[in-house]
Amino acid sequence: xxxxxxxxxxxxxxxxxxxxxxxxxxxxxxxxxxxxxxxxxxxxxxxxxxxxxxxxxxxxxxxxxxxxxxxxxxxxxxxxxxxxxxxxxxxxxxxxxxxxxxxxxxxxxxxxxxxxxxxxxxxxxxxxxxxxxxxxxxxxxxxxxxxxxxxxxxxxxxxxxxxxxxxxxxxxxxxxxxxxxxxxxxxxxxxxxxxxxxxxxxxxxxxxxxxxxxxxxxxxxxxxxxxxxxxxxxxxxxxxxxxxxxxxxxxxxxxxxxxxxxxxxxxxxxxxxxxxxxxxxxxxxxxxxxxxxxxxxxxxxxxxxxxxxxxxxxxxxxxxxxxxxxxxxxxxxxxxxxxxxxxxxxxxxxxxxxxxxxxxxxxxxxxxxxxxxxxxxxxxxxxxxxxxxxxxxxxxxxxxxxxxxxxxxxxxxxxxxxxxxxxxxxxxxxxxxxxxxxxxxxxxxxxxxxxxxxxxxxxxxxxxxxxxxxxxxxxxxxxxxxxxxxxxxxxxxxxxxxxxxxxxxxxxxxxxxxxxxxxxxxxxxxxxxxxxxxxxxxxxxxxxxxxxxxxxxxxxxxxxxxxxxxxxxxxxxxxxxxxxxxxxxxxxxxxxxxxxxxxxxxxxxxxxxxxxxxxxxxxxxxxxxxxxxxxxxxxxxxxxxxxxxxxxxxxxxxxxxxxxxxxxxxxxxxxxxxxxxxxxxxxxxxxxxxxxxxxxxxxxxxxxxxxxxxxxxxxxxxxxxxxxxxxxxxxxxxxxxxxxxxxxxxxxxxxxxxxxxxxxxxx
Amino acid sequence: xxxxxxxxxxxxxxxxxxxxxxxxxxxxxxxxxxxxxxxxxxxxxxxxxxxxxxxxxxxxxxxxxxxxxxxxxxxxxxxxxxxxxxxxxxxxxxxxxxxxxxxxx
Numbered sequence: 001x002x003x004x005x006x007x008x009x010x011x012x013x014x015x016x017x018x019x020x021x022x023x024x025x026x027x028x029x030x031x032x033x034x035x036x037x038x039x040x041x042x043x044x045x046x047x048x049x050x051x052x053x054x055x056x057x058x059x060x061x062x063x064x065x066x067x068x069x070x071x072x073x074x075x076x077x078x079x080x081x082x083x084x085x086x087x088x089x090x091x092x093x094x095x096x097x098x099x100x101x102x103x104x105x106x107x108x109x110x111x112x113x114x115x116x117x118x119x120x121x122x123x124x125x126x127x128x129x130x131x132x133x134x135x136x137x138x139x140x141x142x143x144x145x146x147x148x149x150x151x152x153x154x155x156x157x158x159x160x161x162x163x164x165x166x167x168x169x170x171x172x173x174x175x176x177x178x179x180x181x182x183x184x185x186x187x188x189x190x191x192x193x194x195x196x197x198x199x200x201x202x203x204x205x206x207x208x209x210x211x212x213x214x215x216x217x218x219x220x221x222x223x224x225x226x227x228x229x230x231x232x233x234x235x236x237x238x239x240x241x242x243x244x245x246x247x248x249x250x251x252x253x254x255x256x257x258x259x260x261x262x263x264x265x266x267x268x269x270x271x272x273x274x275x276x277x278x279x280x281x282x283x284x285x286x287x288x289x290x291x292x293x294x295x296x297x298x299x300x301x302x303x304x305x306x307x308x309x310x311x312x313x314x315x316x317x318x319x320x321x322x323x324x325x326x327x328x329x330x331x332x333x334x335x336x337x338x339x340x341x342x343x344x345x346x347x348x349x350x351x352x353x354x355x356x357x358x359x360x361x362x363x364x365x366x367x368x369x370x371x372x373x374x375x376x377x378x379x380x381x382x383x384x385x386x387x388x389x390x391x392x393x394x395x396x397x398x399x400x401x402x403x404x405x406x407x408x409x410x411x412x413x414x415x416x417x418x419x420x421x422x423x424x425x426x427x428x429x430x431x432x433x434x435x436x437x438x439x440x441x442x443x444x445x446x447x448x449x450x451x452x453x454x455x456x457x458x459x460x461x462x463x464x465x466x467x468x469x470x471x472x473x474x475x476x477x478x479x480x481x482x483x484x485x486x487x488x489x490x491x492x493x494x495x496x497x498x499x500x501x502x503x504x505x506x507x508x509x510x511x512x513x514x515x516x517x518x519x520x521x522x523x524x525x526x527x528x529x530x531x532x533x534x535x536x537x538x539x540x541x542x543x544x545x546x547x548x549x550x551x552x553x554x555x556x557x558x559x560x561x562x563x564x565x566x567x568x569x570x571x572x573x574x575x576x577x578x579x580x581x582x583x584x585x586x587x588x589x590x591x592x593x594x595x596x597x598x599x600x601x602x603x604x605x606x607x608x609x610x611x612x613x614x615x616x617x618x619x620x621x622x623x624x625x626x627x628x629x630x631x632x633x634x635x636x637x638x639x640x641x642x643x644x645x646x647x648x649x650x651x652x653x654x655x656x657x658x659x660x661x662x663x664x665x666x667x668x669x670x671x672x673x674x675x676x677x678x679x680x681x682x683x684x685x686x687x688x689x690x691x692x693x694x695x696x697x698x699x700x701x702x703x704x705x706x707x708x709x710x711x712x713x714x715x716x717x718x719x720x721x722x723x724x725x726x727x728x729x730x731x732x733x734x735x736x737x738x739x740x741x742x743x744x745x746x747x748x749x750x751x752x753x754x755x756x757x758x759x760x761x762x763x
Numbered sequence: 764x765x766x767x768x769x770x771x772x773x774x775x776x777x778x779x780x781x782x783x784x785x786x787x788x789x790x791x792x793x794x795x796x797x798x799x800x801x802x803x804x805x806x807x808x809x810x811x812x813x814x815x816x817x818x819x820x821x822x823x824x825x826x827x828x829x830x831x832x833x834x835x836x837x838x839x840x841x842x843x844x845x846x847x848x849x850x851x852x853x854x855x856x857x858x859x860x861x862x863x864x865x866x867x868x
Binding site: 056057058059060061093095236242243246250282283285286289290293321322323324325326356357358359360 | 777779780785788791792795806808809810811812813814839840841842844845846849
């Protein structure tokens with residue numbers, strides 16, 4: 001019985017109503033096909049393989065058909081060969097060993113008398129040829145590249161692209177054949193030749209230099225395309241072969257990059273394309289887009305660049321979303337280099353913030369942040385804050401961070417800055433990133449004259465709603481610090497409110513009790529209440545009561561704090577005012593902040609990442625300082641961890657120097673924290689730098705992530721990385737280090753032993 | 764570079780798929796399902812380019828059929844958009860009367 005016809009199968013599968021039904025049908029059909037293959041039936045093999053390929057496309061495994069494809073390829077019938085090659089392209093790839101068996105067949109078919117068979121072979125080789133196959137058959141491909149038959153020539157060009165991708169060394173072989181590729185009239189050949197040239201130029205700078213001389217010819221071809229009249233073969237919505245135009249523009253971009261002469265030769269044609277292309281349809285806009293990208297990338301004259309940006313500005317006003325998206329993406333790329341030109345379109349960009357499309361909104365937001373400067377910051381901020389209010393949650397975190405950064409750089413006045421921050425905290429408070437809280441606190445501390453205003457506004461903000469954690473954290477901290485200003489009603493900037501000490505304590509206590517408060521927030525609140533004991537006069541007893549209640553809290557962090565604060569009330573009452581004094585103005589220290597706090601909270605005792613500790617964690621500093629004194633068990637020297645342990649130079653060779661600085665943990669005497677700093681005194685950067693370390697068996701090592709992987713030259717920057725060493729047996733610290741990096745174009749590697757650890761680092 | 768070319772209908776059934784890079788057969792079905800989900804959730808006012816994982820999707824809807832092309836960042840999105848239309852036009856000419864429901868071989 002003959003196997004069912006192909007389209008019958010398709011129709012049958014289409015009738016399946018559920019996935020299970022479809023699977024059943026397919027399995028039945030597969031079984032039938034399998035038995036048919038076993039019978040070695042030549043007549044119907046073609047049909048069966050076709051069906052198998054269809055099922056494969058739907059997502060079902062079809063590997064048992066691979067050998068059958070090979071048999072089809074070897075057959076003499078064209079219909080068999082066609083399906084066989086298609087099957088090879090879909091089912092086989094270099095992972096299968098079977099594919100090598102094809103090599104001989106393809107070789108014969110490349111020399112076949114019928115061009116269609118040759119074409120099939122070229123297609124298949126160009127699709128899935130492995131490196132070995134390409135090596136064997138490259139000669140044949142090159143021969144076909146020189147033929148006069150345009151049908152074969154274009155396929156050979158694409159096949160050559162694949163060969164070059166797989167075996168880059170063979171590129172030289174195709175060079176002579178490319179000589180007169182561009183002289184063809186046939187657009188198919190032209191198009192594929194341009195693709196081939198593009199691939200060669202992208203892979204090899206020598207080829208790039210060699211092909212620069214083709215620029216005039218490419219310019220001529222492009223000109224003909226634009227100036228020629230209607231040609232029915234190549235017309236797409238009124239434009240002659242836009243696909244070829246786009247390809248040529250892309251090749252011109254690659255050739256003109258960093259080369260003045262070529263760029264100059266292209267200026268005219270680019271201006272011509274930019275002005276003459278019809279913009280009413282998508283086709284024209286696609287060409288304009290490619291032109292703009294080319295203009296921005298080569299060394300074009302400024303008039304041309306302004307033209308390009310104006311085109312992008314026009315795109316922004318277009319109703320078509322696709323065009324707006326593309327314009328915003330390109331503007332984002334160019335805003336660094338042509339800042340002023342892009343500024344002119346600022347209002348349009350800001351309008352795009354109100355667009356309905358998510359991708360457009362994101363681009364507009366990024367672009368807006370790039371465009372904020374001292375002059376437009378007030379207006380831009382208004383728009384961005386409005387955007388923050390109404391945008392999707394996935395944007396809010398990025399938008400909030402962006403606003404903070406921009407406000408910090410360009411704030412016209414401190415009051416404006418604080419107002420902006422308040423606005424962000426109240427509208428998007430729960431999306432603000434964790435590291436923003438210490439930044440804000442530092443900012444507030446430094447604006448001394450605004451303390452009263454700030455604390456009043458924060459108090460009003462959390463009165464109604466204390467669910468947004470970052471807002472509550474900042475507010476509690478401020479109330480703790482400046483509570484006295486709050487109750488004394490000293491605000492100058494706005495109408496002072498009448499608040500009693502009890503009301504303040506009420507709100508802080510409700511934060512402590514509330515289910516919505518995170519553990520960290522509660523810590524902030526408790527510390528704030530404690531600080532108020534020195535700032536408030538009539539409610540000290542209430543504070544004492546609150547603090548003692550939390551001495552038996554389930555939350556370990558809270559309990560610890562409460563117990564220590566209690567101790568402060570009882571034994572060290574005389575020290576309390578000094579300890580809880582106002583915080584001094586803090587400076588943002590980069591890396592060498594003295595008290596490296598061990599956060600023994602739920603974060604599992606993990607070290608603050610060096611990057612994060614760019615700004616100190618103020619809550620930790622306060623509470624740790626309080627606790628240090630309340631424990632009062634070690635001499636003060638021990639708390640200033642890094643002072644006292646000398647740092648060492650662990651490695652210094654070939655311009656690479658690595659220094660170690662040490663800190664000891666106050667909670668765990670077996671832990672030593674080493675911070676490595678790697679610097680580079682040569683005149684070239686070191687890239688892909690990887691630092692590895694090994695210690696003897698009695699130690700344990702933990703390597704945290706480095707600050708970057710590039711060490712800039714001339715000691716202009718360093719890479720820092722933190723290593724934690726656990727040394728329970730208190731043995732002498734020894735370490736073997738391995739360094740790998742790229743320098744001056746070659747990969748470097750070195751091993752070294754570090755033996756000069758100071759005794760204080762491990763004893 | 765074009766990574767893949769799909770024609771999927773609104774119910775999520777793949778009508779045509781061509782991958783230009785090796786993708787495991789199980790991953791293919793997952794990829795197709797996610798892609799069609801992304802495309803279906805877009806409204807008429809939104810643009811035809813979606814950022815998906817580390818590449819872009821360019822899609823175009825023809826009645827009940829979606830043609831989706833996955834590209835990487837070196838491609839001109841609008842040219843690919845035009846290419847899709849060109850392809851559909853070619854199919855139309857070749858099979859003389861293109862009935863979208865029956866798009867296949």
